[in-house]
Amino acid sequence: MKSPKISIIMPTYNRAHLISETLESVLNQTFKSWECIIVDDESTDNTIEVIKPFLEDKRFVFTTKPEGYLKGANASRNYGLEISTGDYVYWFDSDDIIHPLTFETCISKFFTRSIDFCKFERTVFYDDFDLKLFDEFYINDESFFIDQYKIEKIINNELPINTCSVIWKKESLKGEKFNDRLLYAEEWEYFTRLISIGLKGISINKIFLYARKHPDSQTYEFNCNSRIRVEAKKEAALLIVQNLANKKLLNYSIKRYFVCLSLGFKEYNMFNQIIDVMQLSFFEKKRWIFFYNVLPLRLLIYRFKKQIIKI
Template sequence: MKPQVSIIMATYNRAHFIAETLAAIRNQTFTNWECIIVDDGGTDTTSEVIAPILEQDSRFQYHIRPNQYLKGLPGCRNYGLDLAKGEYIIFFDDDDIAHPQNLELCVLELNDPNIFFCRYIREVFVNDFHYNFDYSKVYSSFYIDKKELLQMLNHSLQFNSCAVMWRAVCFEKNRFVATLLFAEEWELYSRIVSCGFSGISINKTLFYGRKHPESNTGEYDRKNPIRRASYADAIELVAKNLKEKQLLTYALKRYLIAFSIDFEEYNLFERILNTLDLPTFEKIKWQLFYAVLPLRLIIHRKKKALIKSLAH
C-alpha cells in the first residue's frame, strides 16, 4: 500500500538518541506512513542500533546519502524528498520525540483540499523525556498565508523544521538550498508560503525537541562562524525571493535591514541593498536608517531597563 505520509529523517552520529526517536514514530496513532532515514556519513553505531527496527518494521528505510547530494542536513532532506512516495511530507530530527497523535491530527487537517500545510506547537526538553501526553482533540486554530510572511521571518510565528506537515506538491518546485548549513528551513518555508500555498496552525503541542549543545541551534548560539555565515546567506536569499515575487512591504524591508546589523562581519547590509536594487533616494533613506540604528537600539535598551527598574 502506498504510504500517505513520508517522514524524512536526516541522521548523523545519533546512535545514542535515534532508537527512542524511532520508537515514538512506531507509536503513532496514524499508521499509513513511511520513514526515510538518510545517514549523512556518520561514523558511530547508528546502523547497528536501528538494524533490528528495520527488520521488524518495513515502513522504515535506511539510506546512505549519495555523493551527488551535498553533505549536510539540506542535502539529506533533498535526497529524502526524491525518495518520498507520500501525499504528505514531514521532517523529523533524529533526536526528538513526536507526540503519538502527530500524524493523525495533521492528516485530519490536510483533508481540507484548501490546506497545504499544518503547523503545530513544538516544545523543547532537556535530558530525559517524560511521556505524559495530552490526547485531547479539541484545540483552536488559525489560517496562514502570504500575509503572515513578516511574522514567519521575525519568528513571532515560528516555523520550526519539525513542526509542519506539508502536501508533497509544495516541494515540486521548492527544495532546500543545499549550501545552507543553518536557517535552511526558515528560508525554504518562507519561500513556499510566498508561492501562494496557504495552511493552518493548530494550537496543540505535537513535537518535542531535545535541547543539547551538539545541535545546529546550539552551535549557532555559541557564535559558530559557519552557522552565522549560513544565516546571513539565508537572509540574502529571502530578500531576493521577496523582491522577485514583489512581496517586499516597508515592514519586511525594515525587518531585514535591521536584522542585518547583527551580521556586520558578513557585509550583509550592503548585500541586501544590492539585492533590493532600490531607487537612489530610498537607498539613501535606508543607509541613514542603518547608520543611526545602533544608537536607537542603545536608547531602547536603556529605556526598557529604566521602566523595569521603576516597576520594581
C-alpha cells in the first residue's frame, strides 16, 4: 500500500535569519513521506541563498507565485495548495518549529478515525528556540471531536485553531482557499468557513507547534493597533457572520458575541455593518440596536460590581 504524503506549504518573506530552524524541524520529522513547498513572496533578503542547501533534498521545492496573484501569505498559501501533490495539507509558517513526532502522530489518527483534520496544541517562544522544550513534550491520547457544534467556541477563541496547528485531508477542503485580501485574522475566517461546510476533526492534547513571537509578526502589529490589521479583523468578522447567516448557523450567542466585539471597533463602523449582514427581521434589528447602545453602561456596572466584591 502506498504511503500517504503530506504537502507542507510554507509562505515566506524576508525570513532568511529564521527559516533554517524551521526547515530543520521539517527535515527531522520521523514521518518521511512529505513535500515542502516554499513559496517566496518577493523577498528582498538572501532567503534563496540560505535555503539552497536544503534544496538538495528533492522533497523541498522553492517557487514564486506567477503573475496574477496578490502579494501576501494567503495568496502564497493558495498557490502552494494548487501545485501540491500530497494527500494531506499542512500550512506552516517560515519562522515556527514543529516537534519531530508531529506528522507521524497526526497521520495515524486519520487511519483510526473518520476525520477531515487533526488539530494539535501550540506554545510560543521568544528569541532563540531551546531544544529542551521538546523534552517537556507531554504525550497522551486525550482528544475531543470538533464539528459544527463547536463553531461558536472557535469563533470566540475558546477553542483556538491556528494556521499551523492543523493537518487537513486535502480532498476534504473541496477547493476552499484562504481569502487573499485579508491581511489579518485570515485563519479565523477560513477555518470557521471550513467547519461550517461540515468538516469534522479531532483535537489532540499534544504540544507539537512552537510559534515564534517577534515584533515583525501580524499579531504584534494588531496588538499595537495597526490600522491595516484592525480593519482586516473587522472584515474577517463580517465574512464570518455573512457565511453563518447564509448557512442558518447564526444563533443568538454568536450574534451577541459579534455585537459585543463591534464595541471595540466603533471608529470602523463595525456594528452597523454586522447588523446589515445578519439577515435580521425589523424587530430583531431594533432589539440588537438597543442592546448595543446600553452595552457600555452594562459593562460599567459589571466592572463596578467586581470592584465592590474585591473590597
